[in-house]
Amino acid sequence: MRLLPKKGIFDSGRVLFLPVDSILPNPDQPRTLFSQPELEELADSIQSMGILQPLTVRRREGGWELVAGERRLRAAKLAGLREVPCLSIQTDGQSSSLLALVENLQRRDLDFWEEALALRKLIDTYHISQDEAARRLGKSQSAVANKLRLLKLDPAVLTILREGGCTERHARALLRLEDPAQQREAARQVTERSLTVAQTESMVEAMLSSPSSGPKKKPTFIVKDVRLFLNTISRSLDLMRSAGVNACCRREDTDEEILLTIHIPRRAT
Structure with missing residues (x-):
């Protein structure tokens, strides 16, 4: 048994031929979309040339769990294969998730949304920092941060x-x-x-740059001194009287209000 260049992963050193029905899907598979035409094309290639790169699996209770090679496994089933070549490894859940993500990233099989989701799941599930995720994936911290921003x-x-x-x-x-x-x-x-x-x-x-399409608010005026209104009324009455209109105003002040009564002759209206 030899140690692969990944923390916590051990390679058994031999290829196993496992029944396709005995391989359980990887619950941490980051890829969610698989093009049916591409799968059929790969299935045709597998029928002609076989599977050139073994799938990666790990032993689980009740069988085997796929670590990397979801697309090849699906295409093998389409091609009618009963067994597929697999490389068995011993790894923990974190390393398995990381391997699945790295394989898809290296093959550029993930779209930007799947990659962002996979990164977020890796960070949240295993409580690692963005710096640690970037280091393990061979990316810069800024690249990981920019990818995660897409989730906003x-x-x-x-x-x-x-x-x-x-x-x-x-x-x-x-x-x-x-x-x-x-x-x-x-x-x-x-x-x-x-x-x-x-x-x-x-x-x-x-x-x-465009103004808001919502209804415009009416301007709000704050008047600190009621005398502004009173002076305006007084000037208006003076203007009417200078024009020959006998207008007058009677003012009554109470504790609660100022009552103004304006008299304008009807013949002037």
């Missing part, structure tokens, strides 16, 4: 972008929009109009 997007936005075949840079551009409704509208525009990343960034900039 509204889930509906990510669904729109993924189904529309958009890139991670499209998603990053929408992060500038804090309103989920704006994010969804922008995502629809990106997919319906097939916008480039540069066009998406320009659209987001325009949305941020």
Whole structure:
């Protein structure tokens, strides 16, 4: 038995041929989308050439658990194989999750959403820091942090972008929009109009620069001295009298209010 260059992982050093039905799926498999045409293409290749790279498994109660090779296993079943070559390792759950993630990252099998989710699950489940996750994956801490920021997007936005075949840079551009409704509208525009990343960034900039579409608030005036109103009324009455209108005002002050009674001759109206 030899130690692989990964902490806590031991290789048995031999290839096993295991029944496909005895291999349990990896609960920490980060990949969630598998293209059926690509699986069928791989199945055709397996029928012609066989499986060139063994799957990686670990022994579990009641059988074997897949560590890496989900796509090959699915294609092998499509090809009608009853057994598949496997490399048995001894590893803990954390190392198994890490191997599954690393394999998919190296093969670029994950989209940006799956990768962000896998990173978040790895960090939360095993209580490791972003720095530690970055070190184990051979990435920079900033790359991990930027990937995790994508999880701030509204889930509906990510669904729109993924189904529309958009890139991670499209998603990053929408992060500038804090309103989920704006994010969804922008995502629809990106997919319906097939916008480039540069066009998406320009659209987001325009949305941020435009005034709010909501109802405008009426200005609120704060008057600290009621004498401003009284002086205005007095000047208005003076203006009417100078124009020949015999207008007058009677004022009564009480403890609760100031009562003004204005008299204007009807013939002047």
